[in-house]
Amino acid sequence: MKNESVVELIKDLTAKLSAVAEEFNGRVAQAAEPVPVGDEPSDDALIEHATLVLAERRMRRKFLPAELFHEPAWDMLLALFASRDDRMPMNIKALVSMSDAPVTTSQRWIEHLHKLKLIDRVIDPTDRRRIEVSLSHVGDQAMKSYLRALLTR
Structure with missing residues (x-):
């Protein structure tokens, strides 16, 4: 039995x-x-694709052990790109929650992404305890290029 x-x-x-x-x-x-030659995906299409990739990454964790897919920096970059449509930067706490990693690990990755000039950090002018994070121009362009390459291959 x-x-x-x-x-x-x-x-x-x-x-x-x-x-x-x-x-x-x-x-x-x-x-x-393939996307027809000359037809570049719009920013909305890139954001939609980043959102889809992020959702698919999270779905894997429902079926397989999470430690197989531990890339907090990538999850953060995808989340920042996908949230750019909101026109609001994310705070550190929200970004940490998107990485599915321990807070200290996530904070180290945020520091590393900042050193690589992929993200910007700004102290919230209304609450100096909060730090807002957004993709830098370099990070935004890198993500657009990568997502565009995915959609036009």
């Missing part, structure tokens, strides 16, 4: 992973469709 339960559990998990793989392959095929 116990072995039958394990076998059924494995079959169920296999079916779910297969469904996720099919969905992923469908999205990859759709994203891989």
Whole structure:
């Protein structure tokens, strides 16, 4: 009886992973469709794609161990790019929550991203305890170039 339960559990998990793989392959095929020459994706399309990539990254953690996908800096860059449509910088606390990493690890990555000139940090003029973070011009251009390359390959 116990072995039958394990076998059924494995079959169920296999079916779910297969469904996720099919969905992923469908999205990859759709994203891989070439964009006609001369048609550059709009900023809205790039933001939408960054949001989709971020959501797909989070979805993986529902099915597989989170430590397999530990890239807090990348998650932060995607989140900052996706939030640029809001025209509001993120504070450190919100950015840390997007990275799914411990606070100290996230803060080290924020410092490193700042040293690489990919993000800007500004003290909130209304609450000097808050630090606002946004993509720098260099970071924004790098993310646009990367996302554009993904959509036009």
